[in-house]
Amino acid sequence: MHSETLTTAEVANLAGVHRDTLLRWLREKVIPEPRRDHRGWRVFSRTEALAVSRFAETGSWEQPPLVDEFDHDIAKLHGIDWNFEGAKTRYLTHGLHPYPAKFIPQIPNALIQELSSVGETVADIFCGSGTTLLEALQLKRNAIGIDANPLACLVSRAKTTQLSDAELHEVSEHLERCKGMLSNLQANTGDLFFSGRPFQSEGWRPDAKVTDFWFLPEAVEELAEILLQIRKVESCKARNLCLSAFSAIIVSVSKQDSDTRYVRREKQTLVGTTFSKYISQLSSALGAVTELGDIIEDRFKCSVVQSDILEAPETDQFDLVVSSPPYPNAYSYHLYHRLRLLWLGFDDQEFKRTEIGSHRKYSSKGKNRATHETFANEFSKILKWLKPRLAQGRYACLVVGDSTLDGQRIDNAQLISDVALPLGLVDVDRIEREIAPTRKAFNPKIGKIKTEKILILKNGGRG
Ligand SMILES: C[S@@+](CC[C@H](N)C(=O)[O-])C[C@H]1O[C@@H](n2cnc3c(N)ncnc32)[C@H](O)[C@@H]1O
Numbered sequence: 001m002h003s004e005t006l007t008t009a010e011v012a013n014l015a016g017v018h019r020d021t022l023l024r025w026l027r028e029k030v031i032p033e034p035r036r037d038h039r040g041w042r043v044f045s046r047t048e049a050l051a052v053s054r055f056a057e058t059g060s061w062e063q064p065p066l067v068d069e070f071d072h073d074i075a076k077l078h079g080i081d082w083n084f085e086g087a088k089t090r091y092l093t094h095g096l097h098p099y100p101a102k103f104i105p106q107i108p109n110a111l112i113q114e115l116s117s118v119g120e121t122v123a124d125i126f127c128g129s130g131t132t133l134l135e136a137l138q139l140k141r142n143a144i145g146i147d148a149n150p151l152a153c154l155v156s157r158a159k160t161t162q163l164s165d166a167e168l169h170e171v172s173e174h175l176e177r178c179k180g181m182l183s184n185l186q187a188n189t190g191d192l193f194f195s196g197r198p199f200q201s202e203g204w205r206p207d208a209k210v211t212d213f214w215f216l217p218e219a220v221e222e223l224a225e226i227l228l229q230i231r232k233v234e235s236c237k238a239r240n241l242c243l244s245a246f247s248a249i250i251v252s253v254s255k256q257d258s259d260t261r262y263v264r265r266e267k268q269t270l271v272g273t274t275f276s277k278y279i280s281q282l283s284s285a286l287g288a289v290t291e292l293g294d295i296i297e298d299r300f301k302c303s304v305v306q307s308d309i310l311e312a313p314e315t316d317q318f319d320l321v322v323s324s325p326p327y328p329n330a331y332s333y334h335l336y337h338r339l340r341l342l343w344l345g346f347d348d349q350e351f352k353r354t355e356i357g358s359h360r361k362y363s364s365k366g367k368n369r370a371t372h373e374t375f376a377n378e379f380s381k382i383l384k385w386l387k388p389r390l391a392q393g394r395y396a397c398l399v400v401g402d403s404t405l406d407g408q409r410i411d412n413a414q415l416i417s418d419v420a421l422p423l424g425l426v427d428v429d430r431i432e433r434e435i436a437p438t439r440k441a442f443n444p445k446i447g448k449i450k451t452e453k454i455l456i457l458k459n460g461g462r463g
Contacts, residue, residue: 005043014049015056022052031061035072050079073395074429074456076114082107082433082454092134092295093159093288097248099129099152100260100336101324103399104436107454108132108322111397112139120319125309125386130156132322133302138295143302144315148354150346151247151337153306158244158285160302162293167238171286174233174242175279178226182275185222199271203228206342214264214339219253222274223343241289245282247340252277254339262335308354310378312385321386321396326357327412328375328403334358362405372403372410380419383457387423390459396425401435401452413453425457 012019025031026042031052034044044052055061084106094105108131112122118140124132127145133156136143145156163171185199198217203224205211211220226246233239253274255264307313326333334341334352341348352360356378361370383396390396403410417427431454 005037005045006049008042008044011044011049011052015053017056025052025055031055032075034075045076045079048075048079051075073115077110077429077431077456080110080114082110082431092138093285093292094131094134096159096285096288097129097155097244098251098259099155100331100333102129102131103324105131105135107399107433108135109139111322111454112136112141112320115395115397116141116320121316122320122322123315123318123389124323125321125382126323126325127156127304128152128324130159130304133160133304136322137300137302140297140300141320142300144318145302145304146307146309146313146315147304148306148308149333149337149351150306151340151344152333153304154240154247154344155244156304158240158289160296160304161237161240161289162296162298163235163237163241163289167235168286168290170233170235170238171241171282174229174238175282175286177229178275178279178282181225181229182272182279185272185275199225201225201228204345210339210342214254214256216255216269218271219269219274222272222278223250223253226275226278227343241285242282243344245285246278247344248281249274249277250340250343256339260331260336262332262338309382309385310354310356315389317389317391319391319394321390321398323397324399325379325382325416326355327400328357328370328372328405328410329359329362330357330401330403332358332360335360362403372405372415375410375412376415376419379416380423383416383420383423383425387425387459392459394459395428396457396459398455398457399452400455413455416455417457420457424460426460427455428458429456430454431456 006014008022009019012022015022026033034042034048037043051061084104087104087106089104089106091105112132112135116122121142121144122132122136123144123146125146127133127147129152130145133143133145137160143160147153147156199221201221201224204227205220205224215223230239230242230246233242251259253269255267257263257265305313305315332355334348334355338348341351352358357375386396398416400412400416403412413430420427432451433454435450435452
């Protein structure tokens, strides 16, 4: 991403204007000043040069900085096409588990490359499925992830953990056992069938109220059996990978409509479907994790902390934050993930209580109904915690969309920026990007939102 620099004359040439015209634009501050070299001459990065060229074409400077002092680091971000249309998003372990509203890896990748250096530490304070964490590791940075959702922490750990040869072997053996069970099930003979009666597992399963309502009996028995087999995997790292693959298939073998709709609809799940989906999911996870071992160096560490961010978790210092926070009325992870959480034996009620922004809190009829002020107060508390942990002069990049509350549009980037400033976290830029069509309609009421902003706060000034 780092590129060669251009002189004023070269930029003027590229933009198709006279050098004097370019100098006048700089003097009149209609375009920002670039950095100067040791001789005091202006040097433009390629991305800045392209921005000047676009200015020459359109007459307007795209997304100018919001503070007087134009930041060179930030200028570099303006040469990037943030829509990343057609980019591959499932490389390495990124495809291990679905996660509503996970960002495409290209976003953290670009921010990490431009705003941090090798060996530094990148934090994602709402890490979800660990997209930022994996990108940080593969770019040779250390990573810290925090999330209140226990499922997010499981997936983030599985996604960023390399397995030893012995651990990979243990997963392969477990896979072979599962394949054997599947062929028994499909042949309708063998150990898994008792005198032609449907297979029943001795494994644990969630309460019958949940399983009877949300699953067909075939799926319940197979899920319980898979879980029983996973429990026999001795290495904790290997088991986490298996649990992550197990969790990944749960919605597809349940009657839950989809990953982002918690309503029941009838679905067919034939004998063997659950085992076969699990085998296929774990096989590709195993391939991806094996590849991870070739890409990530041991010296770069990733730690994942399961905590409500409002409880001020203990962490090391970091040099950059890249995160997509929850925001009012947008998602309800405790609902989308309820069946997964219950099958994994996690406390869904605790997560429901702590989840920020959930639709449930913003649509309740009671006097405790959350408002945009609730969100502003929560963010003020989060940023107060964050500021002393983020190195001075460094950045927190927050990817947020707007919310609709009581029919009114709330600009969350502005709201966060307003609470950040008094704390000495300065809003230095906002980059607007289009959201991929598949990500627009979690909540039909806010389904029209088609863009989101990357808000960039700099830890400077007072505080
Ligand atoms: C938009 S998602 C992040 C997705 C992530 N960028 C990814 O690529 O997978 C927001 C996350 O905030 C988490 N969250 C919500 N309330 C929280 C809280 N109080 N403390 C910590 N995390 C919270 C949710 O569990 C969810 O994983």
